[in-house]
Amino acid sequence: MELADRAVGLLLSSISLSIFTYYTFWIIILPFVDSDHFIHKYFLPQDYAILVPVFAGITLLSLLSVFIGMVMLKSKKKKA
Amino acid sequence: MELWKRFDLVMFTGTYNTAILKSYISFVSRTMKHVVKILSLLVAVSAFWIALLQAAIIPRSHTWLLPIYFVVSLGCYGLLMVGIGLMQFPTCPREAVLLQHDITEAKDFLSANGVDVRSD
Numbered sequence: 001m002e003l004a005d006r007a008v009g010l011l012l013s014s015i016s017l018s019i020f021t022y023y024t025f026w027i028i029i030l031p032f033v034d035s036d037h038f039i040h041k042y043f044l045p046q047d048y049a050i051l052v053p054v055f056a057g058i059t060l061l062s063l064l065s066v067f068i069g070m071v072m073l074k075s076k077k078k079k080a
Numbered sequence: 081m082e083l084w085k086r087f088d089l090v091m092f093t094g095t096y097n098t099a100i101l102k103s104y105i106s107f108v109s110r111t112m113k114h115v116v117k118i119l120s121l122l123v124a125v126s127a128f129w130i131a132l133l134q135a136a137i138i139p140r141s142h143t144w145l146l147p148i149y150f151v152v153s154l155g156c157y158g159l160l161m162v163g164i165g166l167m168q169f170p171t172c173p174r175e176a177v178l179l180q181h182d183i184t185e186a187k188d189f190l191s192a193n194g195v196d197v198r199s200d
Contacts, residue, residue: 002169002171005166005167005169005171006166006167008163008166009162009163009164009165009166009167009168009169010163010167011163012159012160012162012163012166013159013160013163013164013167014163015159016156016157016159016160016163017156017160019152019156020152020153020156020157020160023149023152023153023156024149024153027145027149028149050145050148053148053151053152054148057151
């Protein structure tokens with residue numbers, strides 16, 4: 001189904017672009033904006049800017065290792 | 081090189097097959113060179129970053145933010161390339177139909193000649 005493929009591809013690229021623009025705004029542009037501008041309401045405090053990606057990266061790594069461990073266990077069980 | 085310390089190489093020399101031993105050694109050395117290359121690249125990047133910090137060009141508040149920002153943007157770029165590749169993937173519908181014809185033809189021929197073609 002090439003339509004489903006293209007829909008998934010579009011979804012992925014839109015997600016990545018939105019994450020990139022939000023993060024760029026958060027880290028680079030926001031420090032140069034005055035503190036009482038309305039735009040600050042839409043962004044979390046800057047301390048979260050480090051925590052959220054690190055947390056997401058750690059979650060991703062742990063999920064990957066769990067997946068690899070499960071695959072290895074399954075292949076061992078099949079051989080035995 | 082003290083061969084008796086390398087258990088894996090001792091097992092290989094036990095087979096007396098020098099061709100296999102040579103290819104194994106070359107494979108291991110190539111992999112090690114690859115790992116060393118990647119590690120040295122990481123060390124160089126971190127050294128560059130620490131040198132920039134010491135020179136005080138970049139404001140102190142952005143010390144931890146910028147490397148994380150670069151890593152996140154690299155991940156975003158990878159995801160974007162995957163999405164674009166997915167959208168532009170060619171499906172070749174005519175070749176798919178021909179392939180299905182070939183598969184049914186091969187299945188008929190093989191089952192007529194007594195080969196088990198059930199796919200589980």
